[in-house]
Amino acid sequence: MAVGxxxxxxxxxxxxxxxxxxxxxxxxxxxxxxxxxxxxLLLIVCLxxxxxxxxxxxxxxDYWVGSPGKFTGxxxxxxxxxxxxxxxxxxxxxxxxxxxxxxxxxxxxxxAMLLFRSFRFKRLIRGAVLLPWVIPTALxxxxxxWMFDSLYSVVNWTAIRLGIMSPPGPNWLGMPNYAMTAVIAxxxxxxxxxxxxxxxxxxxxxxxxxxxxxxxxxxxxxxRFRHVTLPLLKPVLAVVILFSTIFTFADFNIVRxxxxxxxxxxxxxxxxxAYQVGLDGGNLGQGAAxxxxxxxxxxxxxxxxxxxxxxE
Amino acid sequence: xxxxxxxxxxxxxxxAFGYANVxxxxxxxxxxxxxxxxxxxxxxxxxxxxxxxxFLIQTGVITDHYRYLLAKTEFLTWMKNSFIISxxxxxxxxxxxxxxxxxxxRLRFRGVNAFGTAVFIxxxxxxxxxxxxxxxxxxxxxxxxxxWALIVTYPTFLVPFSTWLLMGYFRTIPKEVEECALVDGASxxxxxxxxxxxxxxxxxxxAALFGFTLTWNEFTYALTFISQSANKTAVVGVTADLIRGxxxxxxxxxxxxxxxxxxxVVIYVFFLDYYVSGLTAGAVKG
Numbered sequence: 001m002a003v004g005x006x007x008x009x010x011x012x013x014x015x016x017x018x019x020x021x022x023x024x025x026x027x028x029x030x031x032x033x034x035x036x037x038x039x040x041l042l043l044i045v046c047l048x049x050x051x052x053x054x055x056x057x058x059x060x061x062d063y064w065v066g067s068p069g070k071f072t073g074x075x076x077x078x079x080x081x082x083x084x085x086x087x088x089x090x091x092x093x094x095x096x097x098x099x100x101x102x103x104x105x106x107x108x109x110x111x112a113m114l115l116f117r118s119f120r121f122k123r124l125i126r127g128a129v130l131l132p133w134v135i136p137t138a139l140x141x142x143x144x145x146w147m148f149d150s151l152y153s154v155v156n157w158t159a160i161r162l163g164i165m166s167p168p169g170p171n172w173l174g175m176p177n178y179a180m181t182a183v184i185a186x187x188x189x190x191x192x193x194x195x196x197x198x199x200x201x202x203x204x205x206x207x208x209x210x211x212x213x214x215x216x217x218x219x220x221x222x223x224r225f226r227h228v229t230l231p232l233l234k235p236v237l238a239v240v241i242l243f244s245t246i247f248t249f250a251d252f253n254i255v256r257x258x259x260x261x262x263x264x265x266x267x268x269x270x271x272x273x274a275y276q277v278g279l280d281g282g283n284l285g286q287g288a289a290x291x292x293x294x295x296x297x298x299x300x301x302x303x304x305x306x307x308x309x310x311x312e
Numbered sequence: 313x314x315x316x317x318x319x320x321x322x323x324x325x326x327x328a329f330g331y332a333n334v335x336x337x338x339x340x341x342x343x344x345x346x347x348x349x350x351x352x353x354x355x356x357x358x359x360x361x362x363x364x365x366x367f368l369i370q371t372g373v374i375t376d377h378y379r380y381l382l383a384k385t386e387f388l389t390w391m392k393n394s395f396i397i398s399x400x401x402x403x404x405x406x407x408x409x410x411x412x413x414x415x416x417x418r419l420r421f422r423g424v425n426a427f428g429t430a431v432f433i434x435x436x437x438x439x440x441x442x443x444x445x446x447x448x449x450x451x452x453x454x455x456x457x458x459x460w461a462l463i464v465t466y467p468t469f470l471v472p473f474s475t476w477l478l479m480g481y482f483r484t485i486p487k488e489v490e491e492c493a494l495v496d497g498a499s500x501x502x503x504x505x506x507x508x509x510x511x512x513x514x515x516x517x518x519a520a521l522f523g524f525t526l527t528w529n530e531f532t533y534a535l536t537f538i539s540q541s542a543n544k545t546a547v548v549g550v551t552a553d554l555i556r557g558x559x560x561x562x563x564x565x566x567x568x569x570x571x572x573x574x575x576x577v578v579i580y581v582f583f584l585d586y587y588v589s590g591l592t593a594g595a596v597k598g
Contacts, residue, residue, distance in 0.1 A: 023499070032500045033421040040412035040431070040471050047449070047468045048434050054445035111337050117330045127584050128338050131345065134580050134587065136529040136547045139569040143344040146351065146562050152359075154347060154366040189340065194591065201592040250438030253531045257551055271440035271532070278444045279536060288444050295441065302433055 058288035065282040076289040086290065089268040092180065096269060097249045100187045105241060107188070108195025109233070113225075115196060116203045126197075133193040141257040144186045148172035148258075176266035179259050183267055186254050195240055202236030203229070238308070246301045250294050270294050352377050352567035359562060377563035378571070381554075386541055387568060390549035393459050394528055394572075397545060401463045402523035405470035409519065412471070413478030414504055418490070428479075435472035442468070443536050450537050461537040462545070466527050473526070474519040477590060481515025482508065518590040521583055525576055546572035 025031060059076055062069035080086040111129065119125055132140060147154050156169030170178045206229065214224045252271035255261060261268040261276060268276070270293050278287015350369060351359065358364050358371045381387045415421075416428050446468075450461040485508055493503040509516070534548045541553050550568035554561065580587060 027500055029419055029500075030421040033415045033419040033424070036411040036415035036419075037427055039408045040475060041427070043408065043467055043471055044430060044434050047446070047465060048437060048442065051442045051445035051449055052437075054448065055442065058445060111334075114330060114334045114337070117326075119330060119334070123584065125334060125338065126588070127581070129341050130584075130587065131577075131580070132341050134525065134576060135345075135573045136531070136576065138529075138531040138547050138551045139573055140344055142551060142565060142569050143348045143351075146560070146566065147344065147347060152362070152366070157366050189344075193341070197588060197591050246436060247438060250440045252440045256531075256535075271438075274440070274444065275532075275536070279447070284444055284448070291441055291444060294438065298436060298438070298441065302436055305432075305436070306429065 055288045055292060058285050059292050061285050063285040063288075065279070065284055069285065072285070076286045080286060080289055085265045085268065086273065088266060089270060089273045089290075090293070092267060093249060093269050096180065096184060096187070096251075097245060100184050100191070100248050101241060101244055103184070103188045104191045104195045104244060105237070107192055108199055108240070109237075111192065111196040112199035112203055113229075115200050130193040130197060132190050137190055137253040138257050140190065141186055141254050144182070144189075145173070145258055148182050150174055173259055174263055176263060179263060179267045183255055183258055186258060187248060187251065190254070191244060191248065195244065198240050199233060199236060202233045206232050239305075242301050242305055246298055249297050348566045348570055351562055352564075352570055354563065356563060377567040381564050381567050381571070385554065385564075385568075386544075386549065387546075387571070389542055390544050390546040391572070393543060394546040395575075397459050397462045397466070398524050398527040401466035401470060401527050402520060404463075405467040405474055405523055406516065406520055408467065408471050409474035409478055410504075410509070410516065413475045414482050414508065416475065417479040417482035418487075418508075431472050431475050434468075435476050437469075437472075439469055439530075439532050443532050446533070447536050457538055457540055457543060459538075459543055462527075462530075462534055465533055465537070466530065470523050470526065474523060477519050477522070478512065478515050481512045481518075485511045514586070514589075517583075518586045521579060521586050522590050524579065528576055 026035065057063075060071060060073060062072050062075070115122075115126060115129065146152075150171045150173070153169065153172060155172070156165060156167075159165040160167050160169055172178045172182045210228045210232070211224055214228050219227060249269075250271055251269055252275070255267060255269050255272045256275065259267045261272045265273075270290055274287045274291035277290060278284050281287075347366075350367065353373045353375070354369050355371060355374050355376070358369070364370060412431070416424060416431065446465055447456075450456045450465065453461075453464070455461045455464060489507055489511070490503050493507045494500070498506070528545075529547060530545075531547055531551070534545045535552065538544055538548070541549065544553065546568075550565065550572050554565050554568055
């Protein structure tokens with residue numbers, strides 16, 4: 001390069017300035033590409049990968065807020081695994097995730113099929129259905145706290161008037177099983193639109209000819225659903241279910257606002273227990289160890305996504 | 313799904329079936345919002361009257377709860393904080409994501425697939441996995457308990473999400489357009505800004521809307537990194553600071569929840585179609 005430019009100079013041609021050389025270097029496809037990706041990469045390394053490594057380090061030390069501790073090996077994990085509240089949290093996480101995702105899937109498919117029909121005010125109806133998903137979850141959950149109030153619950157009031165409950169009705173947020181039901185109900189309320197809208201997009205993409213062919217073959221509406229709709233929705237459903245599983249499993253907002261993990265630590269999920277132990281209690285080491293239990297689920301979902309979904 | 317020609321009666325029956333089934337879903341979706349509005353406009357005597365009908369306002373509409381919120385609390389400061397945080401972190405993330413998304417979707421270089429996978433994995437990482445170490449990172453950066461703590465950390469979920477979304481949009485732009493611009497002597501950066509970007513406007517709008525919504529609604533980091541009331545966001549301020557002691561003042565709480573959701577509702581009403589398309593394109597966190 002240096003020789004080249006000297007030769008050019010000797011030949012009386014214009015010597016490319018420093019600016020031009022930088023520009024030429026920058027215009028190379030690979031240099032330009034790395035340049036564009038650099039800010040995003042720095043962000044991911046400094047604020048995602050590095051904190052993740054820190055979380056692992058915290059979990060292996062007795063690190064308290066304001067006092068970096070020393071390495072203690074697996075002590076934190078031994079402590080939490082033997083803790084009853086933690087054991088309850090593991091159980092809660094699986095119960096909560098599986099029931100909530102199951103409800104969202106079934107109701108989501110049903111709602112999507114309803115929305116697929118032609119309606120007057122179609123846009124308005126879709127807008128209304130999607131609303132719970134758009135509004136800040138912490139705030140809408142606050143409304144649910146009020147709706148499940150121990151004394152003035154509108155849910156109980158209505159159910160009592162309809163004769164479904166005998167007065168005064170359950171204290172929703174004050175009893176473990178009812179509180180868990182409430183948490184699941186709010187999660188389904190918030191997550192259902194996500195399922196419905198994505199499944200709806202899947203329905204729209206199914207060619208009508210398939211249904212016509214199935215009808216000609218004498219399939220009823222259940223037969224068409226079973227043999228046409230469901231198999232063709234499978235890829236879309238796989239994506240939504242995987243997505244929803246990880247974010248339901250890692251949920252924080254609903255439990256934190258609705259029950260704060262109560263009554264008596266019976267409705268915690270990993271995230272809310274980690275918050276309570278790590279920040280309210282100041283034991284960052286143990287808190288980090290608890291939140292790391294989200295990782296195996298995340299890893300499994302990432303694996304499934306990469307292996308089966310992105311290949312298609 | 314209707315096949316062939318059907319009688320008028322059958323069509324009416326089918327429509328009735330549709331409405332009869334979709335209405336419960338709409339009520340389920342909208343009732344909490346209706347109840348928020350009703351609660352925020354009722355006086356306390358009626359609110360805490362066991363004999364009153366909770367669905368109605370029987371003793372007159374009042375605006376006291378709103379006036380209390382605006383005059384006696386830091387609500388307006390929280391709203392201002394939320395606006396600054398959302399606008400700044402969304403804008404920064406958008407620039408970073410446009411660059412990264414274009415590079416990953418369109419250019420060929422060694423490691424492009426590995427980078428794409430890394431972005432996808434970070435996109436799936438829930439914020440609740442990292443909030444404890446990040447709470448220490450913001451302390452070390454000296455921005456703990458300021459709105460900067462959120463402006464700096466929100467891009468960690470915005471950038472992977474927007475990059476992922478924009479990659480989809482960039483891929484739909486024909487390659488010939490870029491090649492023409494390059495042959496005409498435009499630099500690569502000029503091609504991106506003047507040729508490719510204008511064609512990806514719907515994607516950019518979509519990413520901006522989702523970015524604003526996700527940051528405005530964010531709760532975990534905002535609750536964790538900020539403790540002084542004057543620096544809180546609207547969502548955390550209403551959720552945490554309007555409850556004094558253990559007492560919930562439901563009138564002002566619901567008034568706060570409504571006003572703090574309002575910016576999102578307004579944007580949502582105007583850009584509904586973008587939300588739907590973005591949701592389907594990116595399979596957004598839900």
